[in-house]
Amino acid sequence: MFRTVVFTLRNNSTKILDLEKGKSISSKKFDMVNLLRKDGGFNREYVISASPADRDTSHLEESLSMLQNMKEPVPTIFKGSSSSLKITPIPTTLRTRGPEEFMANIRELILPIQNSLAQHKLFPMLNSREAIQVFMQLHVYAVWDSLSMLKCLQKHLTCESVPWVPLDHPEITRLINHLVLLEESDLDWNNKPHSHFEMYLDAMKQMHVDTSNVENFVELIRKGMSVLDAINSTRLEEGVAEYLKTTHEIVSSGKVHVVAGAFAFSREVIIPQIFSQILDQQDWRGNHARLSFYLQRHVDLAGEGFEAASVEMVKTLCGWDKQMWDEANRAAQESLRARNRLFNAIAKQIKLARRVEKIKL
Structure with a gap:
């Protein structure tokens, strides 16, 4: 069973919401990379999201680039470029309470x-x-x-x-x-x-x-x-x-x-x-x-x-x-x-x- 975690990156900080445990964790910009490493080789699904009001998404894309350049197999969870961001929806079967x-x-x-x-x-x-x-x-x-x-x-x-x-x-x-x-x-x-x-x-x-x-x-x-x-x-x-x-x-x-x-x-x-x-x-x-x-x-x-x-x-x-x-x-x-x-x-x-x-x- 996958666990879904939502990353909200805003103002150079990351807000992580663990839907399984039902609580949020505030962390620094790239802590999500460390979290993925500690999670045993990407055996769980993660979703990255950005606020619609977030005009500066460079920190998000930098995080994405770091993820994609890692040696471990990274699941296809997010697509982005310098001009647009695409957010992968959280699978309904993995949602707890919204x-x-x-x-x-x-x-x-x-x-x-x-x-x-x-x-x-x-x-x-x-x-x-x-x-x-x-x-x-x-x-x-x-x-x-x-x-x-x-x-x-x-x-x-x-x-x-x-x-x-x-x-x-x-x-x-x-x-x-x-x-x-x-x-x-x-x-x-x-x-x-x-x-x-x-x-x-x-x-x-x-x-x-x-x-x-x-x-x-x-x-x-x-x-x-x-x-x-x-x-x-x-x-x-x-x-x-x-x-x-x-x-x-x-x-x-x-x-x-x-x-x-x-x-x-x-x-x-x-x-x-x-x-x-x-x-x-x-x-x-x-x-x-x-x-x-x-x-x-x-x-x-x-x-x-x-x-x-x-x-x-x-x-x-x-x-x-x-x-x-x-x-x-x-x-x-x-x-x-x-x-x-x-x-x-x-x-x-x-x-x-x-x-x-x-x-x-």
Whole structure:
């Protein structure tokens, strides 16, 4: 039985993916030649691939030349010249699990958590002005948190350096820049640019909800305090603090595929469903225009294909690497569970507020 290994050569480095073991190995430019030598005389099949965005393929062809000039019998696995590159497809019979299979696995694993969120006990409770006020006072931290996660993706997936250089995946760059444009400077109900966080604060003020706590939290960060120190210095419900710490851990991982997994499956896929549930509470929808606008805006944006594009982003970043898929999957599940705990905390506070109101009466 042959083992299939994919070599991706980019920026003078080689990324080797062993499909049998389901993990990737980063190595230097010609390490693949040494790997073939150690493999016992080319008794396994290998496939070399190059990124479509890779304009400089000289290092790939140099590697190919070295392979062809070796004394050992080299299997016909790759053909190339100075003007073109031809990639030999991986034989279907030798494939283990590819991006589509990994994606299907993530969807299957997170579906129960997503369904639980979509049917959360919190939503039927949002049938009064008082309940919505409690909801907004705690949920606003998730609005801020979502922007931070998006900015992390922008840092890694778009070119922010000077001088500018093109990146490998322009379709991902376009997606992230478009989302940042909307989240940081969307048009509000007065057709004026505002971030979604600022829109939410305005909606809170229209609802006479105290914004001082979250504004103080953001101000601490603006002055240079770390996120964790700001969390510990701010009076927050436990579910809110856990939610923020979960995202901070994901963002601080330094792994863009991990952040992308959490963003795609716990933000872009689930948020429109959640907001639709809230909007369905007819008792309040017509009376709170700014909050209604904010929620409806996110539902409407779901129809612009961001969900599908975000999922494709994860597929592109993880590729054939099982370890990366596993890490993206764990991040998505952790983020979804943190949101569930956040909603539990909000529901608990609404119940407490109602008990207090009954005592007053």
